[in-house]
Amino acid sequence: MLSKKCKYAIHALVHMARDPEEKFLIKDISEACNIPKKFLEAILLDLKRSGVLGSKQGKGGGYFLRMKPADVNLAEVVRQFDGAIALVSCAAHKFYEPCAECEDEETCTVHDAFLQIRNATVEMLKADTLESLVKKEAKLKARKKR
Amino acid sequence: MLSKKCKYAIHALVHMARDPEEKFLIKDISEACNIPKKFLEAILLDLKRSGVLGSKQGKGGGYFLRMKPADVNLAEVVRQFDGAIALVSCAAHKFYEPCAECEDEETCTVHDAFLQIRNATVEMLKADTLESLVKKEAKLKARKKR
DNA sequence: TTAATCCCTATTGAATTAATAGAGTTATAC
DNA sequence: GTATAACTCTATTAATTCAATAGGGATTAA
Structure with a gap:
């Protein structure tokens, strides 16, 4: 969370x-x-x-x-305040730390599973810019009125 | 994390x-x-x-x-130990709690964005069963040997 | 010079996390 | 029937983090 x-x-x-x-x-x-x-x-x-x-x-x-709404995305904001986006540190990129449990990352499927999740999450967070969020909000509000 | x-x-x-x-x-x-x-x-x-x-x-x-490896998935394990999978409580299903910030969930795009991420994450975690993880591990190890 | 406003450091209380201690219970084997 | 191996259970602790607050300080406009 x-x-x-x-x-x-x-x-x-x-x-x-x-x-x-x-x-x-x-x-x-x-x-x-x-x-x-x-x-x-x-x-x-x-x-x-x-x-x-x-x-x-x-x-x-x-x-x-100071930045344009289109240039601010949620991935950056989350990283600034909460650090790693990945669920385990060994699957993080900007906040990577090796873990003691999986000795060999290359063949550790736990690592592999959480890396996939991290990648998908980062992609989605990057797509959520302040601009896109505000635009979508307008759409949702318009749809609700009808 | x-x-x-x-x-x-x-x-x-x-x-x-x-x-x-x-x-x-x-x-x-x-x-x-x-x-x-x-x-x-x-x-x-x-x-x-x-x-x-x-x-x-x-x-x-x-x-x-006690359970078959194919019947144990990571979503359950994560929920058992850490609770909600969603990044914000208002986007959780099993651990849902409303939040004070978005007054109207229907038109709150923050809620919307994190709901999408939650759904994708849950889907992936559910696909990761003990069986699938062990099988994939075997593949990764075989590939590495070559 | 006064009032509005952001700037900065420190502190606190609560909650959570990670780990340990230590005694209790159950089953096996001889 | 006793010794031992193993899981079971409650409690405690130390460290960390989180959420929030306190209380001035610095800056600008009117």
């Missing part, structure tokens, strides 16, 4: 991506997305440090998307 | 499925799979309680597979 921090980050980003040019107050995002304000503060700061968000301090300030 | 407990359980089961009729001592599995003995003890007991393993007490005793 994802950490709450990661899930909060995703919801905050999707919220901002609905108005990609807008500037947002922590307080407003916090209320709109049901995220504890102080916790969100740390999250947005992290996202700023990683270059996804920009910010302006002082009165009239706020956070805004 | 899976817990160590869950990963250990999987490796122990695969080890046993290589000789599905055999009876195994905790100590031997522990050494073969590099799993702390006392920890493994608890794991095998859990697997016995859930019906996957059987055991015989006393001298000459040990653990053995």
